[in-house]
Amino acid sequence: GRHIRLFCPVPRLDCQRNTTGQHCEQCPDGFIGDVVRGAPTFCQPCPCPLPALANFAVSCYRKSGSVRCVCKENYAGPNCERCAPGYYGNPLLIGSTCKKCDCSGNSDPNLIFEDCDEVTGQCRNCLSHTTGFKCERCAPGYYGDARFAKNCTECNCGGRMCDSQTGECLADSPELSTGCDKCIWDLTDDIRLAVLAIDESKSTLLSISTGVAAQKRLNDLNLTTTHLQVQTIMIFYFSGNEASSKGLLVQKETMETNNRATQLVQQLSNMRDNIQEISSKMKYYAIQQELSPEEISQKLSVAEEMLKEIKRRKPFTNQRQLADEEEDAAEKLLQQVEEFHERYNDTRSLVSDVLEQLSEQDVKLSDLEEALDQALDYIIQTEDINKENTANLQRREKQHEKIKEQIDEVNDVLLSATTILAGPQKVNSELSEVIKNVSGFYAEIDGAKKELQEKLANLSLFDDDLVEKAMHHAHNLRRLADELDRNLYGVDTNGLVQRAINASNVYENIAGYIEEANKAALLALNTTNRVNDAAVGIDTQIIYHKGKSEELLNQAMELQRTADDSNDLTIADTSRHVNGTLARMSVLQSQLMRAITKMQSAEPGLEARERLEQAKMKTADAVSATMTVTQATTPMDENVRLWSQNLQDFQHNSAAYDSAVHSAGDAVKKLTEVFPQLLDKLRRVEQKAPANNISSSIQRIRELIAQTRSVASKVQVSMMFGGQSAVEVNPKINVEELKSFTSMSLYIKFQKDNPQLAASPDRFILYLGNKNAKNYIGLAIKNDNLVYIYNLGGQDVEIPLDAKPVSTWPSYFSIIKIERIGRHGKMFLTVPSLSSTAEEKFIKKGEVLGPGSLLNLEPENTVFYVGGVPPDFQLPPSLNLPGFIGCLELATLNDDVISLYNFKHVYNIDTTTSPPCARNKLAFTQSRAVSYFFDGSGYALARNIERRGRFSQVTRFDIEVRTPTDNGLILLMINGSMFFSLEMHNGFLYLRYDFGFSTGPVLLEDSMKKAQINDAKFHEISIIYHNSKKMILVVDRRHIKSVDNERTAMPFTDIYIGGAPAEILHSSISSHLAGSIGFKGCMKGFQFQKKDFNLLEEPGTLGISYGCPEDSLMSRKAYFNGESFIASSQKESLFGEFEGGFNFRTLQPNGLLFYYSEGSDVLSISMDRGAVVLNASGTKIQSPDRNYNDGKTHFIITSVTPERYELTVDDKKQSKKNPAKDRAGKSPDSVKKFYFGGSPLRTQQANFTGCISNAYFTRLDREVEVEDFQQYSEKVQTSLYGCPVESPPVALLHKKGKNSSKAKGNRNKKVGRDKDKISQPSTGLKNLYQEVNMQRDPQCHLPMNPKATEHAYQFGGTANSRQEFDHIPKDFTQFSISLKTHSSHGMIFYVSDQKETNFMALFVAHGRLIFMFNAGHQKIRIKSQEKYNDGLWHNVIFIRGKNIGRLIIDGLRVLEEPFSSNSNTWQVTEPLYIGGVAPGKAVKNIQINSVYSFSGCLSNLQLNGRSINSASQTFSVTPCFEGPSEAGTYFSSEGGYVVLDESFSLGLKFEVVFEIRPRSSSGILLHGHSVNGEYLNMHMRNGQVTVKLNNGIRDFSTSVTLKQSLCDGRWHRIAVIRDANVVQLDVDSEVNHVVGPLNPKATDHREPVFIGGVPESLLTSSLSTRNSFIGCIRNFMIDEKPVSFSKAALVSGAVSINTCPAA
Secondary structure: OEEEOOOOOOOOOOOOOOOHHHOOOEOOEEEEEEOOOOOOOEEEEOOOOOOOOOOOOEEEEEEOOOOEEEEEEOOOOOOOEEEOOOEOOOOOOOOOOEEOOOOOOOOOOOOOOOOOOOOOOOOOOOOOOEEOOOOOOOOEEEEOOOOOOOOOOEOOOOOOOOOOOOOOOOOOOOOOOOOOHHHHHHHHHHHHHHHHHHHHHHHHHOOOOOOHHHHHHHHHHHHHHHHHHHHHHHHOOOOOOHHHHHHHHHHHHHHHHHHHHHHHHHHHHHHHHHHHHHHHHHHHHHHHHEEEEEEEEHHHHHHHHHHHHHHHHHHHHHHHHHHHHHHHHHHHHHHHHHHHHHHHHHHHHHHHHHHHHHHHHHHHHHHHHHHHHHHHHHHHHHHHHHHHHHHHHHHHHHHHHHHHHHHHHHHHHHHHHHHHHHHHHHHHHHHHHHHHHHHHHHHHHHHHHHHHHHHHHOOOOOHHHHHHHHHHHHHHHHHHHHHHHHHHHOOOOOHHHHHHHHHHHHHHHHHHHHHHHEEEEEEEEHHHHHHHHHHHEEEEHHHHHHHHEEEEEHHHHHHHHHHHHHHHHHHHHHHHHHHHHHHHHHHHHHHHHHHHHHHHHOOOOOHHHHHHHHHHHHHHHHHHHHHHHHHHHHHHHHHHHHHHHHHHHHOHHHHHHHHHHHHHHHHHHHHHOOOOOOOOHHHHHHHHHHHHHHHHHHHHHHHHHHHHHHHHOOOOOOEEEOOOOOEEEEOOOHHHHHEEEEEEEEEEEEOOOOHHHHHHHOOEEEEEEEOOOEEEEEEEEEEEEEEEEEEEOOOOOEEEEOOOOOHHOOOOOOEOOOOOEEEEEEEEEEEEEOOOOOEEEHHHHHHEEOOOOOOOOOOHHHHEEEOOOOOOOOOOOHOOOOOOEEEEEEEEEOOOEOOOOEEEEOOOOOOOOOOOOOOOOOOHHHHHHEEEEEEEEEEEEOHHHHHHOOOOOEEEEEEEEEOOOOOOOEEHHHHHHHHEEEEEEEOEEEEEEEEEOOOEEEEOOOOOOOOOOOOEEEEEEEEEOOOOEEEEEEOOOOOOOOEEEEOOOOOOEEEEEEOHHHHHHHHHHHHOOOOEEEOEEEEEEEOOOEEEEEEEHHOOEEEHHHEEOHHOOOOEEEEEEOEEEEEEEEOOOOOOOOOEEEEEEEEOEEEEEEEEEEEOOOEEEEEOOOEEEEEOEEEEEEOOOOOOOOOOEEEEEEOOOOOOEEEOOEEEEEEEEOOOHHHHHHHOOOOOEEEOOOOOOOOOOOOOEEHHHEEEEEOOOOOOOOOOOOHHOOEEEEEEOOOOOOOOOOHHHHHOOOOOOOOOOOOOOOOOHHHHOOOOOOOOOOOOOOOOHHOOOOOOOOOOOOOOOEEEEEHHHHHHEEEEOOOOOOOOOOEEEEEOOOOEEEEEEEEOOOOOEEEEEEEEEOOEEEEEEEEEEEEEEEEEEOOOOOOOOOOEEEOOOEEEEEEEOOOOOOOOEEOOOOOOOOOOOEEEOOOOOOOOOOOOOOOOHOOOOOEEEEEEEEEOOOOOOOOOOOEEEEEEEEEEEEEEEEEEEEEEEEOOOOOOOOEEEEEEEEEEEEOOOOEEEEEEEOOOEEEEEEEEEEOOOEEEEOOOOEEEEEEEOOOOOOOOOOEEEEEEEOOEEEEEEOOOOEEEEEEEEOOOOOOOOOOOEEEEEOOHOOOOOOOOOEOOOOOOEEEEEEEEEOHHHHOOEEEEEEEEEEEOOOO
């Protein structure tokens, strides 16, 4: 039977000559092959009518020896050579197409298409009284709109002409008569009609090519050339025959000539008819008018003259000339066609010969195919034989290696035998050396005895009264804490001042008590520690000597084999030494007994205290345990004596010798088993010390003090000063924030009737500065003026407010604000009106003339005095005045609310005798009456809210908020595990609640970002709960979002507003909150069920105040993440007179801080490798220091004058001459834009990562003041609150920059070498989808490998995350890869030569894909228009051809760029980089933003259609995990490790804390190794955590095993503390420690620290666990400093820095 094979051919990608199919044996649609039968070798476009140039066919085929075309819709004819009915054009004319006929809707309505000439498009049958080329106007004798209204109407002019549009008659109609005038008028009308006909003929003549005579001949030629065209092009297309191309040209021109001739015939016929009609009319008119022959001849002559004039007109003469020329051209063309026809006949005779030869070639090709099939069979057989030979060769090589190993073993055996033979000669010397070592060991025991005696002597000094004192202080602390608690909640911020003072006094007393209690507790604790240290010392020494004894015993057993050769003298000597050892052990026993007795007597009088009764019992237990030690040592004496006897009687009896050795070992073992029990009992005694009670009281008091300070800061009440009074205020601010910018406001009222003022009217008001009276700000009254004084290290600056003398101030409160930015100072005075809200404002400015611009305050020496100073403080001369008389009230310091009642000390202040002044509440009402200010630490609490309204079918909460911050808690209600929280998260609302729902908490989030809250404007927020099942969120009366839940009523009674107590924020609901940050800003109008609440009158409210200070709502600070910037504009040119300054803070060495351009001139301030660089139109000024990326705040001032450019960083000035003098003429009126933190423009510097704050400019449009970034017009990915830049460890400040793999902020860093060489030689990621993916450690809850996408890898986390491939084919042109990302920048693919002259790259820039390569010195760049950072998978193919580049995305977008090919060969070398590049690579060719690692997933890399899987090296690359993730660093099962930056090291003293969530029960957690063999290793083995060290003396270790599994899928905290030879390990509060031998020569070594794994070459043989850690690590800290793995020196292998798969 017949078999039918079905297959789906896959077309090849590399077919040439327009062929397709699995074997390139077919032609695609629109193409036809070069042979009649068989497989084509070449496919050309269908000749319908012309190949390539004018192909209007969908497809074509051969039939009866000719080509038949399947034409497109608009075309017709066997070769698509004419237009279909209803269309016009000339397809044979290159560039021409068929267009639809347009007859203005005036053609025959019975036709389905409009009828026009198929070549010219002129409409044939115009109906409805229309005429024209497109029937677009009314016929002669008719008027109207032929195109739209279609209302052509006959003229009503008695047969005369009328206007074709309006119908108005063109001339007045004369009276009807038989005179000659009518004849003339009729003739004139006819001539006008003739002129119109001639105009139509003119347009036709313009397109006519030749006369009618050639029409028939040309039609014959047309048919002939069409036939020749198909046959000739099919056979001779490849040969480039000239005749073929000429034939095509003749054919086109012939068709065009034919069509034009047809038109000419038609037009000439029309013209002849018109002339005959005119002639007949002329005769008619002559007869009707009875003209004489003379008149007729006269009229004819006139008419002839008119005709001659018409003929002489240009259009006719020109067209006649053109017609003659085209006639000549047609004759020449006809001659060429005849010649071509002859050639065609000759060619046609050769067709049969060519077909015969092609059939012969076809037969030969079939034979060749059979031969190739046979050759292929031979090749397969050869490959099988080669494989078999290879396997045999490998077996032979293995056998050879085994033989070689056996030979080496034989040689080793021979060598060891030689060594063994030499052994007996050294037995005597070795034995004596061993005995000496034993003597030394017991000498050390004697030393330990002395140390123990000293410690016991110190123990005897223990003072019994200390315990009683500690108890007494604990009791007092408890009492004072309760008193402070009562006072704290009794504080009323509306004016109960005395309670605030009481709270502050209690705080002072508590501080004193804490100091005394700490001293007593520390002494008690130290004494207890001495007991512990003594016991630990004994334990350490015994463990140490146990090891040495075991070592001695092992040596002795070795020597037993050679004992037969020893003489009697050696045995006697050995016996003598053993007797000495026995004596020493007896002495040790008595010493231990005496020590135990002293320890028993070291606790006198404990029975008298009830709290230490248990300690006595535990001590008794310890005594009993030591008695067991005695019982254990007593048999030791007998065993040693037995041992001695055995040795004395030893007559070559090995059994007796073994018995003595083992009995000694058992005695030592018993001793080491008893001592840990003793230590445990002593540890329990230590835990009974009263320190725990004291520390808990102290902790609670600290919390209360912090709350007291917060409340005291918000006491908005003044203090009365009498001239001798003073207050030292706690400024509650970091002095670093006052360095460049200082702003303070206060209320002031004078006591004008005080007689002291008449004697000395000049008075001191305040002083904030250093104790040495250098660097300060102050206020005083001098010469009847309020004077603002500040000093920045040089001369004083005094700013007197002379516009408003003090004597003219009112007798009520005014407000003063003093401000300083850099060297510029300013003072404001606002005097309110009692009867209205009108205010008087006064301003005065000044500036420092010297170089200083920073207020350098020292934290430990800074004082803030108000109203006066204590007697022992010396004020600077400018402020050395008598104290203030009147009332003062502090308001703000920079952004913080402060109060006089948050004081450190008060002097001569008594609120009972001098009560505070009452401030008129009408003044400043607009800013204080209805708003509440929250500073992030306080909160309001409304209890029992149903007293004002009831929960009902519609429950509603309303509140208005105003804030510039990103995050904060707005509303919170709690009832057990049920909660309701409304927060602000990243500037938008985040509502989460759970009323006991079965499905868990419900989230209602402004995910569409409809309402931004943190724009420093008031926003009205409404929460509506409808029918107990629908929650609705409304902002500014606009619906934001709603969500449905289970029908449940709200189960709450109390509501927290703006924050909550710490114990609530950190309770079980903390996991449901977006953050635990209190609200900072203003609130007003809180309502429940439309009922108002006065939050300050609620008894639970704590730490909030009235008012809404504008300063606290300004955004003077901005944080930039490396992809952000802000922008504003000003009118003044920065290249004229300009001064500006700002603070910055960063850990990154490179970044653009400020950018401004004016035409080609650019002014920029940037970071370059840690230095600050000012670039002003090519003039560069660089700071000499390069350590400004230290995480500290630095201040920059830039000054531009016509003479100089100046750059000042932290008062260190650099300057250069201004070379340009011609900028003064530039117009200052145009608006110019400037940028902070980066720029959207392409610049050489990357955008800045860090904080910029307190910026100012000298502007035309306003005074010098701090910029409010909230008002800037452009804010891109910028946070305007907070600065997450952490200060690095101290060691980092002095480190030299090395070539480490940095985070993305380190952008322009030049690198000379790559630490990647440390990595393992081949750590390529293995296939995840084999059996290993299903592996699970039996002890672990989580699988070893999380679910991941097959063959996909995740890159990012570090700047140089990447895969490297060393083996790439030499000739490659096509690549393909799949990608998925949310990032807007990153390198995907890069390869180049050594010098990076030739290169090819694919990267992401601003979310768009860019394919870039070089062609000689030209860089070719192909960029996608769409963005592809949408988190979806996209397939990308990029090709570099010989003279064209292509980028194909998802098979839909094809982008091409041609280039001129270079004669030089284009070559690149390995490695090929995927996902990123090595440090320093690609910056020569690619913009720095895109050089850093791609952040996302890549898969299916193919070169020339072949997959590439095995990378030679990987750095921070993991499988592409699916599912949710969280913050942390993930170490995958493929292995990898992190090498910390060199600023972190593990020396002789350190503390390491981190959290782990393992997926395997064994693995290395941490390893440090020095060149001299010392090391520290922390690892897990079967769930047990062990720390093992070698400090140059020997190995020692400690371990912790948890009761629950360490691999239970939860996070576990591990802490390691080392202090010289003492190491403590803490795992989830399970603690153990070890004391090793002390190395007197120990030194700190700065060696690399490995996390999560370590190269095999660095592991010592004594370490039992050698596997890498699998799982997550987070919150890694060394010496309380957080460690950022993204800044590590090296991330090798499969490690994901920032992302950890969730459990």
